[in-house]
Amino acid sequence: MVESGQRDVIDIAYDNPDRLHIGVEVLTFDALKRRLKSSVARRPSRLDFHQIMLVRGGEGAAMVDFVTHPCVRGTLLHLRPGQVQRLPSGANGRPADLDAVLLLFTADFPPPLPATREVLGGFGPVARRLPPDDFDAFDRAVTEMDAEYRTLRGEQTPDTTALADTDVELTGALLRQLLGALLIRMARLPDPAGRPVPATPGAEVYLAFRRELEHSFATTRAVEDYAARLGYSPRTLTRACLAATGRSAKQLADARVVLQAQRLLAHTDLPVAAIGRTLGFTEATNFGKFFTRETGRTPGDFRRAQR
Structure with missing residues (x-):
């Protein structure tokens, strides 16, 4: 990981410290x-890569985009690129004492599997509490990835020779497939809010809308604009969003603008009026009323509460 400072938030780019030319790293929270x-550990950070953490023991609380998520045995956290987090901390404000395994990986490392697009797309839940059977399955999955990664690092007996280039390539390919299998397991998990997983083609409509929203939320919140760009009717977009999230397309568009406004208010010194203009509001009063x-x-x- 490579850190670069901003006002309060630290941007962290993917950089494998083990000098392995591979887009994944497996490590413990310790x-x-x-x-x-x-x-640095106490400050908010924004990653340009995925981070999955499985908590095996201990207690703490992680904050992701202004939402606090308790971390206990069975917690599965998934941070997507661009999200702002504070590392899990204890009651004293210091980094928590957790027994946890983390998978750090770039967006292009997992195998391209249709079943995992929604998991990786940036719109799935951040935190899940796994029941015992699911926890055991994920624990076995991350343990196997950890063992293969240690092999890749050469963590064997002192008299073991380094892996040949072919073996490194094969182990990297195996890690890619193991990660793909873990992501499929995540895709199979029930929605934390209890909603059914949307069926095709409604899921495709929803994902297309969310992708376009990520590109255009700062210029428009109008559902009609998104419908025209995607070739669907506003009613179709709204129906797909309600099925997937329980919220309408307009509510999702407004929520995305609010999230960006919160990030800018909390982590920059930009004037409120400038933040409003950045998000498409020509008048500061209109932005204030909306927020x-x-x-x-x-x-x-x-802003004052965050400071």
């Missing part, structure tokens, strides 16, 4: 804490 300076309606706080109140 190893991550040792790697990061304490001042207050959606969050129950004025932009200034939200």
